[in-house]
Amino acid sequence: MESKYRIGQRVIAKLVKSQALSARSSGIEQYAGQSGIVTDFYWIRPSAGEVFFIYTVKMGESQEEIVLYEDEIQAD
Secondary structure, three states: OOOOOOOOOEEEEOOOOOOOOOOOOOOHHHHOOOEEEEEEEEEEOOOOOOOEEEEEEEEOOOOEEEEEEHHHEEEO
């Protein structure tokens, strides 16, 4: 399985509406709607047949690096 986004790609952070508030979404609200640049990505395989991509993204003018799941970003 290939990653949906590549290093250097501009993306926008978004909230996942179907997701209940959890540790995963903690703090992401402040970045929703902001654009950033993908600086790296990783994948995890919690069980056979499942692969999740996680991206490191430098956000906005502050260039703060945050970690987002693939469903928390969209192409800019």
